[in-house]
Amino acid sequence: MQTGLKSAASCPVCAAVVRKADGPFLLEQLTLTAPRDDEVRVRIVAVGMCHTDLAVRARMLETPLPVVLGHEGAGIVEQAGSAVTRVAPGDHVILTFASCGRCGPCESGHPAECVHFRELNFSGHRPDGTHALCDDSGTVLSDRFFAQSSYATHAIATERNVVKIPKDFPLELAGPLGCGISTGSGTVLNALQPGPGGSFANFGCGSVGLSGIMGASLAGATINIAIDRKPARLELARELGATHTICMPDEDVVATVRKITGGGVDTAMDTTGRVEIIRQMVDALRPGGRSAVVAVSPPGAQLELDANDLMAGNKSIQGVSQGACVPDIFLPRLIEVWRQKRFPFDRLITFYNFDQINQAVADMEVGRTVKAVLRMPEAI
Known part of the structure; x- marks a missing residue:
């Protein structure tokens, strides 16, 4: 059993937890561990809602329950591990999918074809079996969904699945660029x-x-x-x-x-x-x-x-x-064509407060909303 998640370096978070198949998203107070050497802690400003999240809730995809989902996060780096060089505290980032960086597809520039894609994005834990989240009783939850689990006020991501973006681009729009x-x-x-x-x-x-x-x-x-x-x-x-x-x-x-x-x-x-x-x-x-x-x-x-x-x-x-993309290259290009008013993806978005997450689900399921984006309480 994993121990030591609660420590002086851990961080209290509010997260949306799914505890049973087709069950509601429950807002709970959890503890988030400190980032490891190759990880970063991100304060989530906003997160997009994707049908892949709902597919897990419906058990069409077998990430274990209970789980914190969310894989279109955007926010501000608060803490970076000692081995992280691509981003630093204060940077604005989009959280996207995880890849190993070492297999043949990754090394040939095709991270979405990573040999370890399922394990890294859907297993509910790190490759070594550990977790970053636990509840008040100290029980760990499935997390690491797309190496982020960003239906939360804070998330742990890896250096490989964060994309630094300009600080003048609205973070509340940025999350959906990471997946949908x-x-x-x-x-x-x-x-x-x-x-x-x-x-x-x-x-x-x-x-x-x-x-x-x-x-x-x-x-x-x-x-x-x-x-x-x-x-x-x-x-x-x-x-x-x-x-x-x-x-x-x-x-x-x-x-x-x-x-x-x-x-x-x-x-x-x-x-x-x-x-x-x-x-x-x-x-x-x-x-x-x-x-x-x-x-x-x-x-x-x-x-x-x-x-x-x-x-x-x-x-x-x-x-x-994942659009067969290399996120560090492709996502900044999408931002640039949006600036040029040639890619108005913001027209797809409807905003909800984080505590309206179940209303956002209902609206997406009946087609009332195209792309729901949840704003966190501390959003800027």
């Missing part, structure tokens, strides 16, 4: 790359999908199709750069995409995780078309495709995690 916004835009810009004059179709207009629509506009796609069930989301997609919209299930999606593009779309992304929609995405590709799946599907979900269509059509489908 970079996943959608990065999948388009880094993986699919529709290019100037190309075509792109996005299936599902949540924050990830709408970020993909904005990414396709940045890439120069001249056909940029948004597909969703909610007319309001499609209207927003138009405002963010979609050239065409398709409302499911009123329209035959595959036939409509083929009509718009003259035979099939160059590139496409699914953000729903629903296998029947993924099948539509692949069917809507032109010969040689490329597609990406970026969302969590229910456990055991099986995808059926027409193997001959895939082969003879030279079509491809790939999974993409």
Whole structure:
């Protein structure tokens, strides 16, 4: 059993704890250990809410309970371990996903493909089995979610999963860049790359999908199709750069995409995780078309495709995690295009106070809110 979490160097925090499947987020007073040599303690100013957090709560992903979730944190470094050189106390940072930095994919510049990705982001503890959080009784909780567990007033992160950002960029906007916004835009810009004059179709207009629509506009796609069930989301997609919209299930999606593009779309992304929609995405590709799946599907979900269509059509489908990005490079670029008013991701955000976290969940689940961001009590 781990001991010694409570010490003179530990920090009291208020955190949102999930103690049972589909249970509410409970605000509890916990103790956060001091950072290790390669870690930093960050005062969280704001944190985005992502459907991956809700997938863990629903047990679609098996991070142990009880757990402190949250993986789109942004805040100010308060303390840095002795081996940390990239950030210092007072720096403004975005917290993003964890990677080992030593495996083949990491060393070749593909940290989202880290061999140890699941262990580092979903296990609920450090690689050595230890934790950074405990409750009043001294019992440890699952934490280290994406090496941050940022549904809390403070978080411990590693040097590798914090990205230093300019102090004049609003921290309350920064968190979602660490996952949802970079996943959608990065999948388009880094993986699919529709290019100037190309075509792109996005299936599902949540924050990830709408970020993909904005990414396709940045890439120069001249056909940029948004597909969703909610007319309001499609209207927003138009405002963010979609050239065409398709409302499911009123329209035959595959036939409509083929009509718009003259035979099939160059590139496409699914953000729903629903296998029947993924099948539509692949069917809507032109010969040689490329597609990406970026969302969590229910456990055991099986995808059926027409193997001959895939082969003879030279079509491809790939999974993409974290927008295939290198956060230290990609996130500052997103900030810069936002400054240039070419990437208005802030239009997706609705703010909530931290103690409104369960209302934020309810609003996201019914589609009332695209991207919820929780402001901490001490937010600046």
